[in-house]
Amino acid sequence: MAAAAEQQQQQQQQGFRPLDEASLVAYIKATPALAARLGGSLDALTIKEVGDGNLNFVYIVLSDAGSVVIKQALPYIRCVGDSWPMTRERAYFEASALQKHRGLCPDHVPEVYHFDRAMSLIGMRYIEPPHIILRKGLIAGVEYPLLAEHMADYMAKTLFFTSLLYNSTTDHKKGVAQYCDNVEMCRLTEQVVFSDPYMLAKYNRCTSPFLDNDAAAVREDAELKLEIAELKSMFIERAQALLHGDLHTGSIMVTPDSTQVIDPEFAFYGPMGYDIGAFLGNLILAYFSQDGHADQANDRKAYKKWILKTIEDSWNLFHKKFVELWNKHKDGNGEAYLPPIYNSSELLRLAQKKYMTSLFHDSLGFGSAKMIRRIVGIAHVEDFESIEDASKRASCERRALNCAKAILKGRRQFESIGQVIVHVQSFDRD
Amino acid sequence: MAAAAEQQQQQQQQGFRPLDEASLVAYIKATPALAARLGGSLDALTIKEVGDGNLNFVYIVLSDAGSVVIKQALPYIRCVGDSWPMTRERAYFEASALQKHRGLCPDHVPEVYHFDRAMSLIGMRYIEPPHIILRKGLIAGVEYPLLAEHMADYMAKTLFFTSLLYNSTTDHKKGVAQYCDNVEMCRLTEQVVFSDPYMLAKYNRCTSPFLDNDAAAVREDAELKLEIAELKSMFIERAQALLHGDLHTGSIMVTPDSTQVIDPEFAFYGPMGYDIGAFLGNLILAYFSQDGHADQANDRKAYKKWILKTIEDSWNLFHKKFVELWNKHKDGNGEAYLPPIYNSSELLRLAQKKYMTSLFHDSLGFGSAKMIRRIVGIAHVEDFESIEDASKRASCERRALNCAKAILKGRRQFESIGQVIVHVQSFDRD
Ligand SMILES: Nc1ncnc2c1ncn2[C@@H]1O[C@H](COP(=O)(O)OP(=O)(O)O)[C@@H](O)[C@H]1O
Ligand SMILES: Nc1ncnc2c1ncn2[C@@H]1O[C@H](COP(=O)(O)OP(=O)(O)O)[C@@H](O)[C@H]1O
Ligand SMILES: [Mg+2]
Ligand SMILES: [Mg+2]
Ligand SMILES: [Mg+2]
Ligand SMILES: [Mg+2]
Ligand SMILES: [Mg+2]
Incomplete structure (x- = not known):
């Protein structure tokens, strides 16, 4: 059990890489659940990092035909830096809670399109302006x-x-x-x-x-x-x-x-x-x-x-x-x-x-x-x-x-x- | 995960059989941790079922050289019968809590000699008379x-x-x-x-x-x-x-x-x-x-x-x-x-x-x-x-x-x- 957990953790570490605006495009192209939300035209995406929060990176991704928000947790607290480590597993609990709460109250919780536990990455509805x-x-x-x-x-x-x-x-x-x-x-x-x-x-x-x-x-x-x-x-x-x-x-x-x-x-x-x-x-x-x-x-x-x-x-x-x-x-x-x-x-x-x-x-x-x-x-x-x-x-x-x-x-x-x-x-x- | 849990459950069901005083002897002979507590003389054991409790079966096992108590949980509540099913996993929690609490307070908690999760069976110290x-x-x-x-x-x-x-x-x-x-x-x-x-x-x-x-x-x-x-x-x-x-x-x-x-x-x-x-x-x-x-x-x-x-x-x-x-x-x-x-x-x-x-x-x-x-x-x-x-x-x-x-x-x-x-x-x- 401990060995299994450790193995899982290692796999997760192996599968993890912090994305930037460039690598995000490749990730989206390789991920049908996200690509579908943006329509066919994946070659002219607009990507903007907007994480004004304290902890994570948030990208707004727009195409002619659709939109998606990508949120990724890094293994530390963003506003403090890597001197304050913080588990990436928080992305798992965020995705789980979003899905659970959306089931209970769809009017006020955005849809989760995609969750990648190894990457600590959530793809969700872009809550569009004027929000x-x-x-x-x-x-x-x-x-x-x-x-x-x-x-x-x-x-x-x-x-x-x-x-x-x-x-x-x-x-x-x-x-x-x-x-x-x-x-x-x-x-x-x-x-x-x-x-x-x-x-x-x-x-x-x-x-x-x-x-x-x-x-x-x-x-x-x-x-x-x-x-x-x-x-x-x-x-x-x-x-x-x-x-x-x-x-x-x-x-x-x-x-x-x-x-x-x-x-x-x-x-x-x-x-x-x-x-x-x-x-x-x-x-x-x-x-x-x-x-x-x-x-x-x-x-x-x-x-x-x-x-x-x-x-x-x-x-x-x-x-x-x-x-x-x-x-x-x-x-x-x-x-x-x-x-x-x-x-x-x-x-x-x-x-x-x-x-x-x-x-x-x-x-x-x-x-x-x-x-x-x-x-x-x-x-x-x-x-x-x-x-x-x-x-x-x-x-x-x-x-x-x-x-x-x-x-x-x-x-x-x-x-x-x-x-x-x-x-x-x-x-x-x- | 669900499949693994189910498989584990099946294995446990496969490994389980309710003991009686006769089969208990064979079980003890096959279990070094119990046999050791009774010394060598396993052919003249005295076994007495004393479960006066409401839920489980409790056997006192005595030899010339030692003693042990065996407690087994059956998948129902003893005093009501199999019309009131009850998980055998209670034995796992009993063994875990005995071990944890004994570590904290050895003077007032009996030692667990042996625990068999598939059999829902605990071997523990016989708390001898005049207790x-x-x-x-x-x-x-x-x-x-x-x-x-x-x-x-x-x-x-x-x-x-x-x-x-x-x-x-x-x-x-x-x-x-x-x-x-x-x-x-x-x-x-x-x-x-x-x-x-x-x-x-x-x-x-x-x-x-x-x-x-x-x-x-x-x-x-x-x-x-x-x-x-x-x-x-x-x-x-x-x-x-x-x-x-x-x-x-x-x-x-x-x-x-x-x-x-x-x-x-x-x-x-x-x-x-x-x-x-x-x-x-x-x-x-x-x-x-x-x-x-x-x-x-x-x-x-x-x-x-x-x-x-x-x-x-x-x-x-x-x-x-x-x-x-x-x-x-x-x-x-x-x-x-x-x-x-x-x-x-x-x-x-x-x-x-x-x-x-x-x-x-x-x-x-x-x-x-x-x-x-x-x-x-x-x-x-x-x-x-x-x-x-x-x-x-x-x-x-x-x-x-x-x-x-x-x-x-x-x-x-x-x-x-x-x-x-x-x-x-x-x-x-x-
Ligand atoms: N689904 C979304 N749609 C539009 N903007 C979002 C969305 N999720 C996050 N944002 C923007 O990104 C910012 C940071 O997101 P948030 O989830 O609060 O991250 P953190 O966990 O770092 O606080 C928010 O304040 C908001 O401006
Ligand atoms: N370790 C032990 N040493 C001596 N007697 C025991 C021991 N464990 C249980 N007993 C006897 O068996 C009876 C039932 O045990 P208990 O653990 O209370 O079972 P239940 O869970 O069915 O209530 C006790 O009341 C006691 O008389
Ligand atoms: Mg926030
Ligand atoms: Mg946050
Ligand atoms: Mg009792
Ligand atoms: Mg009771
Ligand atoms: Mg009891």
Whole structure:
């Protein structure tokens, strides 16, 4: 078994080579599943590397007759370089999760055309213009009227249908075992989300000198450290559903009509609140960054209202859709709440209320942890980074940080997303 | 992969045959690891089948020069028959867990001499007389002065050393993935512990007619059903440590000097409180059964005090030993509480307090769930079953049931095991 695994690994190493724009053409020509997407005319391809992400290489490939996106994982973290090695197997888990989640929610997940495990290479739908990365839209102040509805749909379906509310324990544990192997990615999250921000760590940074004391305060906040320990344990131990694992606003491509979720290379069975929190937390970051983008043409006041409304709608619609799925499938294969036990609609309602309240508090906890790490950890967000005036940026970041700390500590006191919105607004003053 | 798994399964089916006392002799002769344990004289073996358990066949094999116990799993549940099929692979998980736990706690886990996966057969140390099953000792009213100390040692070591407090996330997830395959056993537990007692189910029984209303009340108790749902989810989702999985007083063999834990065929990565609760809950059952065993020679009053003291000491010593292990290994491979974050002894102490409080409440929850299922579910305990007078038995069982229901609902209110003891005693009146 160990020998077999080793052999497999060697074969994979043998089959692997990092592509560039030239060798990619040859690869496509040799790969019918990709060639077919581009029509016959493979001799006049336009190829553009667009990987603005932190980890991988992404090529947009266009022909007269079609298009495809090729994403390849190299055995290290792109934005750090080969001093930070990272398993290429993340491409396998990204492809698996894309396929699984697309099966559950085809409207909001791109199709995978081709996966080559040895090459750590995914060929998928080109999410064409005018789609842009949501984070960029938020920075530009663009409203997406369907975003909350679409993301609620995506989260409700991917989380519900991969949980014990829908699946038998047998199927669930099969999935858990499969994704246990994506542990290197989980460890990366552990480090950059749940550990480094709370200690002195090599890659931590903040808007210095303005936030030096704020960052130090995070490292000295006992209450915060007790809360983060609980979330960190839950992150690793609790296999509640197949998560996207990196559901920030940089993993979502949008137009006013369409919402597409990409980049689930951190996928694993974890607590649902981690995905929901990632999305909501990044919207709150976008909110606090708006003052840094306000100018005479646009004071961003109306846009801030829209962001808050989107946060509120996202949770409320998620809640509604998730419970609807639960009710619809309550007599299905899921064994968590057996109909002969939860045998009155009143009792089922109580059980759902308890479940959703606890999920809400988890989401707030993980969401605020994701906010904190974007301000005092290694990876910052463009929402703030693009504010050129460092002092202005720092003051936006400080409000976000203080808001997140308070939510993390007090999350169990919130009874509705409306209360959270009021809380967020209360930090939006100097 | 699927083909390989199928082939493996076929081979295993081919290699399998249920042994009896005659064929066992031939098997031993052909198996050096077993033959060696019995010395040379294999022609005068004494073989006795002693499987008093519910699931498997257990043979004690004695020669002039040695001894061995052979345990074989058949593809169904022994006490129900082949109408209830059950994977023989449970023997693999039992052998794996015995070996793992023995490595961590050799004083309290028997040595495995031989494991034959195709035959679902374990050869292990014969835990010789005067060892008896603890449950039988408790029924007989025998005190075991070292029991609490030994079980605290066993639970602290097996749970701590298989948790994220000691292991890297990578090693932890490897273990989780391995034991995901023991899912059939987990499903059996789900059914008989967390589901059947709360609904009308074929195999449920209770001391009828005395407890009919009590059993019905369990099935109609909304609060109880909400709590059991939470525990059931935790049981399946939360991979906190490698559990024994069936740690009742029938899985422990004792003398006044020695404590040996057998039968971890339900082993899986689950919430620690499930093991701790199984042990404490079964001691509480033993406590409530004592009035049924009192006679003129022995009113069992002193013995009941000893049981309560043993419950109290078990938790307190477990707590002490577990935290000692944590302190000792705080700078080791475990990544849950990194020293640069939990960087003062005061902060670490607070983190430990939070962790242990939550573990205490989990243990109380699972312990009471295990009590309830032994009174209104399929598998009852000899502690009560051996009380011949049904009305007397029912009144013992009712007190235990009411006590367990109250603990399950109110577990988060308890701050110490001492308070639980007071609570238990308060139910020990008509
Ligand atoms: N299917 C796609 N269609 C169009 N653009 C894409 C697609 N996938 C990725 N991109 C672009 O490439 C960028 C990086 O992709 P991403 O999957 O997030 O990589 P990383 O894992 O490195 O973060 C995205 O921000 C987006 O601009
Ligand atoms: N190693 C052993 N040494 C002595 N007796 C044993 C040993 N293992 C099992 N037994 C006896 O066999 C009985 C059933 O064993 P157990 O492992 O509990 O089987 P089951 O899984 O069927 O419950 C025990 O109650 C005990 O009396
Ligand atoms: Mg990305
Ligand atoms: Mg990525
Ligand atoms: Mg047994
Ligand atoms: Mg048993
Ligand atoms: Mg057993």
